[in-house]
Amino acid sequence: MNIDDAEIGKFEALAHRWWDPNGDFRALHDINPLRLGYVDDRAPLKGARVVDVGCGGGILAEAMAMAGAEVTGIDMAGKPLAVARLHALETGAELEYLAATPEDLAGERPGAFETVTCMEMLEHVPDYASSIAACAELAAPGGQLFFSTISRTPKAYLLAVLGAEYVLNILPRGTHDYARLIRPSELAGAVRRAGLQVKDVSGMAYNPFSHRARLTRDTDVNYLLHAVRP
Numbered sequence: 180m181n182i183d184d185a186e187i188g189k190f191e192a193l194a195h196r197w198w199d200p201n202g203d204f205r206a207l208h209d210i211n212p213l214r215l216g217y218v219d220d221r222a223p224l225k226g227a228r229v230v231d232v233g234c235g236g237g238i239l240a241e242a243m244a245m246a247g248a249e250v251t252g253i254d255m256a257g258k259p260l261a262v263a264r265l266h267a268l269e270t271g272a273e274l275e276y277l278a279a280t281p282e283d284l285a286g287e288r289p290g291a292f293e294t295v296t297c298m299e300m301l302e303h304v305p306d307y308a309s310s311i312a313a314c315a316e317l318a319a320p321g322g323q324l325f326f327s328t329i330s331r332t333p334k335a336y337l338l339a340v341l342g343a344e345y346v347l348n349i350l351p352r353g354t355h356d357y358a359r360l361i362r363p364s365e366l367a368g369a370v371r372r373a374g375l376q377v378k379d380v381s382g383m384a385y386n387p388f389s390h391r392a393r394l395t396r397d398t399d400v401n402y403l404l405h406a407v408r409p
């Protein structure tokens with residue numbers, strides 16, 4: 180199974196902090212409007228069948244449901260999923276959450292989704308190429324896929340690991356292991372090997388003081404990749 184128990188454990192331990200807008204996962208809340216807009220601009224969410232892979236506490240999954248998509252969120256950490264379900268009860272968002280890896284769900288529902296999102300997860304699995312191949316199987320022909328992660332550069336280490344986790348406390352400490360970060364060329368390679376076409380790679384510049392994020396051409400730290408299944 181393509182799961183790293185130690186990584187899942189980190190997310191289990193912090194599940195109760197997921198929806199605190201000033202808490203451990205602040206960075207995910209801050210970048211959410213930008214990534215939601217990126218997806219919606221390229222693959223309109225209203226009425227679309229969407230799977231959010233590695234959804235955690237549901238920050239993106241719930242926002243996509245609120246935008247009118249029919250969303251399935253999957254994750255292998257039980258506590259974040261429980262938090263996600265409770266939060267949806269509170270807000271009235273209608274979506275489905277399942278405990279599954281993308282490989283599991285691809286076996287059960289191949290080609291079932293018009294849009295596949297997989298944000299900030301690939302750097303936490305033992306074999307990200309396997310996760311990407313499973314995401315490709317989940318997508319219907321002509322489906323749109325969106326990945327985001329952190330590049331493996333000294334700048335990313337300084338800003339996204341040391342800065343965000345240890346100085347600014349906007350991500351839980353120890354979340355990111357430098358060796359597992361993924362460069363855009365590596366991600367694009369795995370995406371192509373999964374039979375997908377890369378449409379766009381954009382950097383996400385995040386200002387931790389204004390808490391605003393914007394798209395940029397600089398993909399040295401956080402970035403998004405849009406692909407399509409032919």
Ligand code: SAH
Pocket residue numbers: 181182183186187190207232233234235236237238239253254255256259279280281297298299300303304
């Ligand atoms: N995508 C969410 C959460 C990112 S945190 C967001 O960006 O807001 C990464 C999540 O990936 C965690 O919730 C973790 O439990 C999940 N995860 C890690 N490995 C996984 C796997 N093999 N299958 C499914 N989920 C996984």
